Amino acid sequence: MARLEVRKTPKLFSGGEFVRSESGRTYQVDGWNVPRSSRKDLRDAVRSARAALPGWSSRTAYNRGQVLYRVAEMLEGRRTEFARLIGRGGTREVAAAIDTWVWYAGLADKLVQLGGTVNPVAGPYFDFSIPEPTGVVGVVAPERPSLLGLVRSLAAVLCAGNTAVVLVSEGDPLPGLCLGEVLATGDLPPGVVALLSGFRRELLPHLGAHMDVNAIDASGCDDQELAALEAAAAASIKRVVRLDGDPSPYRALAFTELKTVWHPVGR
Amino acid sequence: MAIAARGRAQLTHGFDYVPAPESTDHVRIPERHDLFIGGEFVASRSNRRFVTLNPATEEPLSEVAEADQEDVERAVAAATAAFASWGALKPERRARYLFRLARLIQERSRELAVLETMDGGKPIKESRDVDLPLAAAHFFYHAGWADKLEWAFPNRRPRPLGVAGQVIPWNFPLLMLAWKVAPALACGNTVVLKPAETTPLTALRFAEICLQAELPPGVVNIVTGGPETGAALVASPGLAKVAFTGSTEVGRQIQRRLAGTGRRLTLELGGKAANIVFEDAALDQAVEGIVNGIYFNQGHVCCAGSRLLVQESIADVLLEKLKRRLGTLRLGDPLDKNTDVGAINSRAQLDKIQGLVRSGIEEGAELYQPPCPLPERGYWFPPTLFTGVASSHRIAREEIFGPVLAVLTFRTPAEAVEKANNTPYGLSAGIWTEKGSRILWMAERLRAGVVWANTYNRFDPASPFGGYKESGFGREGGLQGLLPYLELV
Structure with a gap:
């Protein structure tokens, strides 16, 4: 007799835990009951991300790089499962996602040198500028590629030392949600990343208007969603960025703030 | 106190200066x-x-x-x-x-x-x-x-x-x-x-x-x-x-x-920068930095050091020095080469400053202004500081954009960071201490785009400026x- 498969309950990943939506709501995707996150889930995720920020952002860049590399290792070990979840083209997509984690793992301790400067001011001062993490970043992952698109955004955001609240693909949420299992075993401290599934039209306005979110990677937004996000973001002067393309330091630097420090030189 | 010739303030603590106005005859202003x-x-x-x-x-x-x-x-x-x-x-x-x-x-x-x-x-x-x-x-x-x-x-x-x-x-x-x-x-x-x-x-x-x-x-x-x-x-x-x-x-x-x-x-x-003075700071230099931080350009500076955070142990001595220094600031004719504090830019801005200063008094902070006669015409506001300020006071939260300093105290570096960052703004900050490791520790934690350590209000085209x-x-x-x-x- 054929073995009866043990099915996985799709869950959100928030505050380092795998949870259902506090609302108890789900929506169906290919027969799976996927959590339909509420505004409260979003707020809880932001609170955890804020709490995790001081620890994550003050890790040494070397250590952050190692954690990102560990994430790549964990994903490598589960290639088959993710490829199956993604379906068509899944094998190639997972490989590209792993490569992206490795690429940003190696960038973490170069970013300050690429984005920072010592500034030759006209006076007896030592003056330097360094990029620092912007803070809590909302990530709106593209619908497809549901895993690679998410990883392209998330790895850059984390590499720069931010914490993230991610809205995973609405139509293909499982690869994004299951990434939580990779992150949890990849030494990423609890709260650094939240992965939320649900209805984008329901969650985007709250993400845009949340006063404790510092920036949004809107790479998964269409023009209309972007316009609405940008309008809501003005309430707290959020940075809203939509990027595409290959991994690059410019992408990670888009989620940094430049700090300039002056000190006199004297005897 | 009688008001001297316009543009020339009488001083109580400092030297009296003869007027030294810059000439305007080479500037022709079309109607x-x-x-x-x-x-x-x-x-x-x-x-x-x-x-x-x-x-x-x-x-x-x-x-x-x-x-x-x-x-x-x-x-x-x-x-x-x-x-x-x-x-x-x-x-x-x-x-x-x-x-x-x-x-x-x-x-x-x-x-x-x-x-x-x-x-x-x-x-x-x-x-x-x-x-x-x-x-x-x-x-x-x-x-x-x-x-x-x-x-x-x-x-x-x-x-x-x-x-x-x-x-x-x-x-x-x-x-x-x-x-x-x-x-x-x-x-x-x-x-x-x-x-x-x-x-x-x-x-x-x-x-x-x-x-x-x-x-x-x-x-x-x-x-x-x-x-x-x-x-x-x-x-x-x-x-x-x-x-x-x-x-x-x-x-x-x-x-x-x-x-x-x-x-x-x-x-x-806008900004509401904290200028943070530790007990080991070179106090006389810090006083100059505080004055430059908030009274430069009548405080019409987005990165002005408008909140002074003083370590509790030196608050009394620093304030005494600061008040003495305020008494030597020369307010008056902006064209006079000796003038330190010029005119408020507009009637509207003067109204705004006066309104916020009134709120400071009403909310219970203690106002200090040196004796400072104001010219009869024009828009003027004397160098002002408030002590006994709580973080919740409007003068500690809102950008005044005028020569008004809110003084708060702290005990530990961690508390200084907490208070300094307790604002939606994040443009600039100042640190005064002789301890190098503390400067860098503070600079790392202050959520501000420009951090001046043992200096303030320095600008240069080669130096990036902007806010968090x-x-x-x-x-x-x-x-x-x-x-x-x-x-x-």
Whole structure:
């Protein structure tokens, strides 16, 4: 007799835990009951991300790089499962996602040198500028590629030392949600990343208007969603960025703030 | 106490000074100023004008054209036409023009400094020694970037954006113009600039300088007016980029207005900086830094050190020194070379300062002002500090943009960080301590775009400036300050 498969309950990943939506709501995707996150889930995720920020952002860049590399290792070990979840083209997509984690793992301790400067001011001062993490970043992952698109955004955001609240693909949420299992075993401290599934039209306005979110990677937004996000973001002067393309330091630097420090030189 | 000849304050603690006014005879101010569009001075279509006056005397200086939406669109059209050739010009040639502008500003710096002081009320020693040299340096610095952009951003080809609409404040009129115009032009963009309503004159003098430099018509356009003109400019569909320096409230409106337009935006907004003094600081130097931090330019500085955080153990001795120093500040005629504190920029700003100071008294903080006679005419406010301030008081939370210092105390470095960061703003901060490791520890934790350690209010074209959080985004100055005016392909 054929073995009866043990099915996985799709869950959100928030505050380092795998949870259902506090609302108890789900929506169906290919027969799976996927959590339909509420505004409260979003707020809880932001609170955890804020709490995790001081620890994550003050890790040494070397250590952050190692954690990102560990994430790549964990994903490598589960290639088959993710490829199956993604379906068509899944094998190639997972490989590209792993490569992206490795690429940003190696960038973490170069970013300050690429984005920072010592500034030759006209006076007896030592003056330097360094990029620092912007803070809590909302990530709106593209619908497809549901895993690679998410990883392209998330790895850059984390590499720069931010914490993230991610809205995973609405139509293909499982690869994004299951990434939580990779992150949890990849030494990423609890709260650094939240992965939320649900209805984008329901969650985007709250993400845009949340006063404790510092920036949004809107790479998964269409023009209309972007316009609405940008309008809501003005309430707290959020940075809203939509990027595409290959991994690059410019992408990670888009989620940094430049700090300039002056000190006199004297005897 | 009797008020001395206007512009000359009596002093209780310091020396008495004889008047040393800078002469104004070499600055001719026309009765009327027009808009600068497409390389020509043209009347506004409506023929509406507004008066700009000298805030130290309340005497009118000139009538200035008020641009309406049609005028703004005309300027944007001129800038668009000019972009076709300016954006494609050989970078070395763009650099040449910017070098010329820098030199012309240097050559005419006395005229510009006097005009700046007359129109805005800032002490001549500041416009002469800070605003003008920095404005010229800004053009010189960016001139050199114009033909080196390819070296600034590895693996990318930098491209200009198009027409930049730029709205600047009244606190450093010509310097803010330089911060906006120099990087925009160096990167190959053309600009439409709106100077502040109360301080349009040096920008219009800069328009003359553009003509003198034979800058191609339309590369720089200047539209004068009030908030309506500014609103028309930032909403213009012909722009590729908007750059704004001013209040967080207006910045918010602009960000909302630009949502979904795809136009690039940088905002340099308000601040409520903490200037933090530890018990081991060199106190006399710290006092000078505190004074420079909040009374420089009458406190009309977005990065002003408006919250003084003093370690509890030295609060009494520091305050005594600070109060003594306040008594030696010379308030009066901004054109007098000895003046430390000039006129408040406008009646509206004076009202705002007075309102917030009243709130400080009503909320229970203790006011201190040195004996300081104010001239009879003009807009003035004495150097002021509040002790017994709670973090919840309006004077500790809101940007006053005047010579008003809120003093709070702390016990540990961690508490100083907590209090300093307890604001939606994040533009700047100051640290005073002789301990190097503490400076770096503090600098790491302060959520502010500029951190001055054992100094304050230093600026340089090579040094990126701009805010965290609700103080805005984007940088001005330095390599990173080019980015807001470029597309990286």
